[in-house]
Amino acid sequence: MKAMILAAGRGERMRPLTDSMPKPLLPVAGKPLIVHHIERLAKAGYREIVINHAHLGEMIEDRLGRGDQWGVAIDYSAEGQALETGGGIFKALPLLGDSPFLVINGDIWCDVDLTQLNLEPDDLAHLVLVPNPAHNPLGDFYLLDERLSDGSGEMLTFSGIGLYDPQLFSGCRAGAFPLAPLIRQAISLGRVSGELHVGEWIDVGTPQRLEKLEQKLDSFSNSI
Template identity: 65%
Template sequence: MKAMILAAGRGTRMRPLTDHTPKPLLEAGGRSLIVHHIERLATAGIRELVINHAHLGEQIEHALGDGADLGVEIRYSPEAAALETGGGIRRALPLLGEAPFLVVNGDVWCDLDPGALHLAPGDLAQLALVDNPLHHPEGDFSLDDGRVRDGGAPRLTFTGIGLYHPALFAEQPEGAFRLAPLLRAAMADDRVGGLHHRGRWFDIGTPERLAALDALLRERS
């Protein structure tokens, strides 16, 4: 299996930290957010990676190179301007191949085992969901007997980690577009599975959350 790490966001809520450093290169526990992802993926046996980037993306390529030092193989999908989540994945499809692939938001941290995600026959996606954090109490989707629904209760929060079939994106024209409408259309056709992850998850949306993750990781070490 291949994996894609989404690293093209501007990270405006993290300013001034992201004025000169791309968000995935911000550090917690002595390592950058993106290296945490790479190490977890490699441990799970996922070593063929694609990383998209836009804002200060050359720093990401300089920091990671071809991935050999981290035991992985990295290919890059640069974007002159960020294409949003859906558009970024669509642009990278030639690098990802024809088999289902994992996608991880570069600005989250999660202790989920990537190998826990599996597509059921006929599904276009499986999403990892968590209990709603304080900063997102309304959640995103509901989970009913392993099926993700756009509606219903109780609602859970999408982690930004999902397993996707390339057919979810293949008919979309290139350009900037969001992922959520594609997922909601697939949910309406009952083609999206879900996993309720009950471990740790951080959405690194503010400097305060980055500091909280840093404190947790340093305490663990």
């Protein structure tokens, strides 16, 4: 299975840090945030990774190269102008192929076990959900008995980690568009599964949360 890391966001809430550096390259615990993802993907057995980029994207390619350092093969989907999550994945489909693939938001940190994620043959998506954080108290999707529902179950926050079948994007057209409406349409068809992750998860969307992650990883290293 191939994996995609979403790295095209401008990082407006991270400014001025992102004025001269793309958000995925911001350092955390001594290395770029996106490198943490690549290392975890490689450890989980993913050998082919697609990374999209827009703002200062050439810096991402220059820093990561083709992935030899981590034993993976990296392809890039350059967007020029960010296409939002749905549009970015759709543009990258020729690189991702015809089989289901994993997508991870480049601006999160999570200890979910990537080897245990599974997409059933008839499903179009499988999402990892987390308890609602303070910055998203209302959540994003309902989870009931390991299925996402239209309105019953527990309302939880999408972690930014999901498995997708390319058929989810059938009928889409090139351009910028969000992912959530496609997921909600698939939920209405009963074709989205999900799981709750109660381990570590941080949406690294602001300088304050970046510092929180830095402190957390520092405490981990000091406890070893």
